[in-house]
Amino acid sequence: VPSSLTAPERLVAVAVPVPGLGLLTYRVPPALGDAPKGARVRVPLGTRVVTGCVVDPDATPPADAILRDVSAVVDHRPFLPASIVDLALWVGEYYMAGPGDALTVAMPPAAREGRASSFRTVARVTLAPVPGASLDDVRGPKQREAVRHLRAHPEGLALPALVRLGVGAATVRSLADRGLVVLAQEVVFRDPFDDEDGRGSGRWALGPAPDSERALTAEQERALAALENLRAGGGFRTALLHGVTGSGKTELYLQLAARASAGGQHVLMLVPEIALTPAAAGIFRRRFGSRVAIQHSGLSTGERHDQWHLIRRGDVDIVVGTRSAVFAPLERVGLIVVDEEHESSYKQEESPRYNGRDVAVMRGRMESALVVLGSATPSLESFANAKAGRYELVRLTRRVADRPLATVRIVDMRQEFAARGPDVTLGTELVAAIDRRLAKREQTLVLLNRRGFATVIFCRQCAASLECPHCSVSLTYHRASRRVRCHYCDYAAAVPTRCGECGGEFLEQSGFGTERLEADVRARFPGARVRRVDRDTIRRRGAIGEVLRGLAAGEVDILVGTQMIAKGHDFPAVTLVGVVSADVGLGLADFRASERTFQLITQVVGRAGRGDVPGEAVVQTLYPDHYSIRAAAAQDYTAFAAREGEFRATMQYPPAVALINVVVKGRTLDAALADAGDLAVRVRDAGPKGRVIGPAPAAMSKIKDEYRAQFFIKGVRRAAMRRALMAAIDARPDLKRRLIVDVDPMSVL
């Protein structure tokens, strides 16, 4: 019976932080007030109460299910902007993660528990508004000192600042007790560019500030005009900015950002999660000052929280951050820049397995913004989109200041091996080139993308190699710790003296990593100052910054390292880059192996010759004819993209097709294969569109004592592929927990 006396029951659809669980509907008791889209709510779930996010404030009742009441409304205004809720829902669906995981990544870390926001407060001290005469009566020298400082600062001073000036907190306290000064608690936003007490000399300390715009080359001017034209057009557009290393992409981003913010638009700048992320943030901070907020994993939870709320309050108009910053709660985004768009760190390797670059493009579409994807080595996906006309292609073909690209020589190490044995790290040519640099006091980078001292330990009697007991990989020998270690599960053990298989006592090492390379470099160049950068040497926070600063200050002659030294850095005194074993990675059973190799070599070679002296590179390899190495040496992206594009088309890999990688874990390999097989058959039956390849044991068939089988779904329409897979999973809900679904995988290993 309809009655005007019974208010219509208010129902909300809520995303709860439970992987794979869909939206749930709850009643909102009128007494709890409004719960708009984007607000957090505490809701009963089974026997517990969790914090969820309202996704639909006016939901329709589901067919079955007995509805429960929301237990509390945390926010009566949207905590997440509605646009971010929509973006997260799209992520949850596209990447098959469900709304719970997706909304969780869109929230700042502390908010996920539904705790009230907490800010750090500090006491601000001001002179009490009393006649000056009484202040002159102040007796103690400490107190007089305090009054003198406070007179100089009529706006007041933070207590920690007074303490630094030599005025003790006790002194302030006694002044306050007599009513001569006023203490007020004030909220301070933790600024990642300041240290704990706000002196600005902390971890992300700035150089001489502020920075001003640089003159552009003619080519940069044209590129800026093209991008600015797209931005000013006002609609959604995506541009691929393909600029060679050292062509000044960053200055373009800065000037484009300046135009956008001058036009009242907000700017989102995404950078990959690599060693120089703080440096990139610093460049924006120097140019734009406090209008910039920072979001990346190197910040403390408190800093992230504060920066997030600055953005949410609309107090900044530029955000610089890594992957998850794509969800930054800016409300008038007009420009989104994704720097080094090909970088694999944009892909999150846990649920939701989203690619920040692709989410950025979707955000641009949803908010009618210009999205600029920048790279010296664009991903094949973005290049294909540009060729198809979906993205505007803007090119920078020259380095700034007319600097030449480095000259590159490929050294065929097969001849060195024949002459000097299989364990040569430094070939004759590279040694000679380094000697020339040392004589001229110029710097050298040497890249080897593999850690450790020896990569394999094997038995000369039965040929067995030492494997991880929990994973299907060889253990790597680390000399510094005198232990063997698994690079997948961190298992470590003392170096055995006898073979575990046959008991033979003649164990041999082979293969080499950066630790061995460093030792060889030190032995060969005894007077040189050598440093090494890899995961083993920079574990301590800030360690990499010290090494890089040392290099910039000329305190290092030779820097040895893994890919960490290859990306983005600008070291003007580096004139030589050596690549040892350029083919590390080419042997991997991954469809992106060649692309990764090309990108890594091109990027590291791009570190040479960024100052006044032209650069040189020496690339050592066992596959001197491989197209990825040849194209990288020639720094010829177009040639590489053409050849790699053929491979992808022939083998039916992205971007020729859309790919979903499904991994099924099991107790034994047979069990994993059987379950994967069952699922694969169901996908095949459910989806006439798209093909199913496999199942097969995963390349790493055992990781952390779990066996893994995988199959691929290839097709054109992702929606149809997702539907087929969803139907298969619904038929086997028991497999849900042992399943990894990776849509648009970066790697299928």
Add this chain to the structure above:
DNA sequence: AGCACGCCGACT
């Protein structure tokens, strides 16, 4: 992901 329920092994 939690959390409860449920059904088999070694102990106060």
Add this chain to the structure above:
DNA sequence: GTCGGCGTGCTC
């Protein structure tokens, strides 16, 4: 006889 191992199923 119980405590507790983690397989399975559910969460509006």
